Amino acid sequence: MHRLLKELVFPLFSNPILDKNDDSAVFDLKGKTAFTTDSFVVKPLFFPGGDIGKLAVCGTVNDLAVMGAKPMYLTAACIVEEGFQTGLLEKIIQSMAKAAQAAGVKIVGGDLKVVEKNSCDKIFINTTGIGLIKNNINISANNAQVGDVIIINGFIGEHAAAVMSSRQDYKLKTSIKSDCAALNHLIAEILKISQNIHVMRDPTRGGVATTLNEITQQSNVEIQIEEEKLPVSEAVKGFCEILGIDPLYMANEGKVLIFTKEKNAKKILSVMQKHPLGKHAQIIGRVTKKNNPVVLLRTSIGSTRILDMLTGEQLPRIC
Numbered sequence: 001m002h003r004l005l006k007e008l009v010f011p012l013f014s015n016p017i018l019d020k021n022d023d024s025a026v027f028d029l030k031g032k033t034a035f036t037t038d039s040f041v042v043k044p045l046f047f048p049g050g051d052i053g054k055l056a057v058c059g060t061v062n063d064l065a066v067m068g069a070k071p072m073y074l075t076a077a078c079i080v081e082e083g084f085q086t087g088l089l090e091k092i093i094q095s096m097a098k099a100a101q102a103a104g105v106k107i108v109g110g111d112l113k114v115v116e117k118n119s120c121d122k123i124f125i126n127t128t129g130i131g132l133i134k135n136n137i138n139i140s141a142n143n144a145q146v147g148d149v150i151i152i153n154g155f156i157g158e159h160a161a162a163v164m165s166s167r168q169d170y171k172l173k174t175s176i177k178s179d180c181a182a183l184n185h186l187i188a189e190i191l192k193i194s195q196n197i198h199v200m201r202d203p204t205r206g207g208v209a210t211t212l213n214e215i216t217q218q219s220n221v222e223i224q225i226e227e228e229k230l231p232v233s234e235a236v237k238g239f240c241e242i243l244g245i246d247p248l249y250m251a252n253e254g255k256v257l258i259f260t261k262e263k264n265a266k267k268i269l270s271v272m273q274k275h276p277l278g279k280h281a282q283i284i285g286r287v288t289k290k291n292n293p294v295v296l297l298r299t300s301i302g303s304t305r306i307l308d309m310l311t312g313e314q315l316p317r318i319c
Helices: 002-013 052-065 086-103 158-168 184-193 207-219 234-243 262-273
Strands: 032-040 069-081 106-115 123-133 149-152 197-201 221-226 257-260 282-290 294-298 304-306
Touching (some): 002 106, 032 052, 052 086, 052 184, 069 086, 069 184, 086 106, 086 123, 149 262, 158 234, 184 197, 207 257, 207 294, 262 282
Parallel strands (some): 069 106
Antiparallel strands (some): 032 123, 069 123, 149 257, 149 282, 197 257, 221 282, 294 304
């Protein structure tokens, strides 16, 4: 344990706060603060476009960023099964360090526990994050307003398709990669040019449809989205047709839904489309009514149907 910490964890995560090696990280925060925690149990541990380590860092960074926060510090706790290969653990921790560096956050504390064989499935990771929010920013899933347009930064369903195809070893002619990425730099660029954003959410488990349903409940509004405007790659579209699943319910790990007034949408889209993580950004719908918490899908043939929240899990252990 001490060797792993000394030779692997501390060199990769090195920063002035962590290097003190105290029982708690001590730092100074001034202003409004965002705080979140999440656990990651994805199977398989490695998939096209990412791995459990990258996912753990990006997932927590994104939960802070969609609140308008600047992610600052993370802690990382790993529960490892006895007999887990040290080489794989090193690879995962290296991936976490690389993802944290790319996101501009510091991993300032953590924990490593080893449990008996068959007590967990190889490795589980928990990350907790903290970030600062400027006082003039007020972003919440409770703030959706009638007339808001809804923007997404790109193709949906890629993470779920990558994990599913990797888990089942589907022999695909096209390669599908997870969209796993930290969104904080993209969101920071958006907040520079517009602070009139009412809602931001990352549509992870349950996909876009479930996240929109959660927002309708919290804001008590009706949302209508346009099927023809939903950005879905040809590879994911074909994957979904073969398996009979809907990309709207598939998990994403590098997507953000933004609710803002229509007059702000054009400049937000312009900024997003210039960023590598927003090249395929699109307006997909709008908030249409108050006091009617439902999501409606306007289909490509002109009909309208209710888009319910996902019940159960389409694919367990997706993140």
